[in-house]
Amino acid sequence: MLNKKIVALFLLAAMSITALTGCNSGEEETEASTSEATTTTEATTTTEATTTTSAAPTKTAEEYKADGINELNSVPILMYHRIYDMKNSDTEYTGGNVDKDGYNRTAEAFEADLRSYYQMGYRMMRLTDFVDGRIDVAYGYSPVILTFDDGIRDVVLQGWNEDGSPKFDPSCAIGILEKIKAEFPDYNVTATFFVNSSLFENGEENDRKVMKWMVDNGYDIGNHTRDHKKLGDCDAAEIETQVGAIYKKLEDIIPGQYVNIVALPFGSPESMPAEKPQYQKIFDGTYDGFTYHTRASLLCGWTRAYSPFVREYNYTCIRRIRGYDNNGEDCDIKQNFDQLNNGKRYISDGNPDTIVFPASDNSSGDWLKNTFDHQVISY
Numbered sequence: 001m002l003n004k005k006i007v008a009l010f011l012l013a014a015m016s017i018t019a020l021t022g023c024n025s026g027e028e029e030t031e032a033s034t035s036e037a038t039t040t041t042e043a044t045t046t047t048e049a050t051t052t053t054s055a056a057p058t059k060t061a062e063e064y065k066a067d068g069i070n071e072l073n074s075v076p077i078l079m080y081h082r083i084y085d086m087k088n089s090d091t092e093y094t095g096g097n098v099d100k101d102g103y104n105r106t107a108e109a110f111e112a113d114l115r116s117y118y119q120m121g122y123r124m125m126r127l128t129d130f131v132d133g134r135i136d137v138a139y140g141y142s143p144v145i146l147t148f149d150d151g152i153r154d155v156v157l158q159g160w161n162e163d164g165s166p167k168f169d170p171s172c173a174i175g176i177l178e179k180i181k182a183e184f185p186d187y188n189v190t191a192t193f194f195v196n197s198s199l200f201e202n203g204e205e206n207d208r209k210v211m212k213w214m215v216d217n218g219y220d221i222g223n224h225t226r227d228h229k230k231l232g233d234c235d236a237a238e239i240e241t242q243v244g245a246i247y248k249k250l251e252d253i254i255p256g257q258y259v260n261i262v263a264l265p266f267g268s269p270e271s272m273p274a275e276k277p278q279y280q281k282i283f284d285g286t287y288d289g290f291t292y293h294t295r296a297s298l299l300c301g302w303t304r305a306y307s308p309f310v311r312e313y314n315y316t317c318i319r320r321i322r323g324y325d326n327n328g329e330d331c332d333i334k335q336n337f338d339q340l341n342n343g344k345r346y347i348s349d350g351n352p353d354t355i356v357f358p359a360s361d362n363s364s365g366d367w368l369k370n371t372f373d374h375q376v377i378s379y
């Protein structure tokens with residue numbers, strides 16, 4: 001009895017600590033509390049078989065443990081907007097923020113962000129693979145996903161090379177990404193750019209050409225709605241227009257090569273309750289004779305995303321981290337990565353077809369929920 005009380009108290013303490021430190025805007029974070037419950041349920045959870053496919057690296061439970069392999073933990077999906085040709089010292093705001101709220105970033109800070117994620121052991125992967133539950137990151141490394149909204153100052157074209165490749169402004173997002181790609185081949189540089197009807201603002205003809213180049217060179221393009229409207233305030237017909245018009249345009253420019261993912265303008269709506277059936281038009285609809293299907297939608301900020309394998313993962317409201325500085329407070333980059341690096345980060349077993357995690361993290365029995373038909377290995 002006494003023992004139970006102690007465990008209950010400990011759990012409560014763990015949960016309140018998480019509530020205080022988590023960038024979660026009131027949503028309860030269950031990662032910490034489930035992992036703290038280890039000792040009470042070990043006997044039942046360790047009976048799960050630990051087998052590997054022939055493709056899986058041969059690792060023992062001790063090795064997984066020593067390397068912290070955990071594919072039920074969280075993934076940082078960064079949300080950036082415009083990248084400006086500025087040094088941090090050129091702005092009057094904190095760190096690399098170009099505006100008060102840090103939605104736009106200096107080129108200096110953005111490049112430093114990319115170097116920092118790499119040094120911390122993160123490697124990039126495509127957002128669309130994350131939605132597919134296919135996380136292909138080398139053993140012992142963690143995934144990081146980059147997204148850009150609005151299309152402005154992300155892909156700034158300076159002209160075309162003789163071989164037909166684009167010449168980018170070296171200080172725009174893709175200019176810096178290409179520089180980092182050349183420097184770190186094992187970083188797997190990639191990003192998803194979410195556009196409105198104005199695309200990247202290089203002129204329609206240039207943008208059509210540059211978008212073809214992008215999808216052929218490891219970048220993805222997704223849907224940020226036609227006019228950047230708050231979909232939470234729109235009726236069904238308007239949502240269908242806003243979402244469908246961009247899909248139709250993308251289908252025309254890069255047929256079958258865009259991602260069926262919507263970054264919700266202003267992160268609205270934040271949830272898809274049954275009493276708002278119009279929100280289903282974000283996911284399925286027909287615009288001007290073109291029928292579309294959306295596979296996932298993204299919120300605006302504030303914290304790390306749940307692993308696609310766990311119970312709390314919800315493809316309709318995937319969370320992102322706003323790429324901004326605030327001295328390690330209010331869910332800025334530093335605070336989020338400090339939390340990730342302190343026991344919250346997804347650490348890969350190197351095989352995208354298996355899900356590996358400490359048995360104690362699924363002691364509730366239902367934290368692992370979506371297996372995507374992968375082999376499950378608990379240790």
Ligand SMILES: [Zn+2]
Nearest residue numbers: 149150265266
């Ligand atoms: Zn936007």
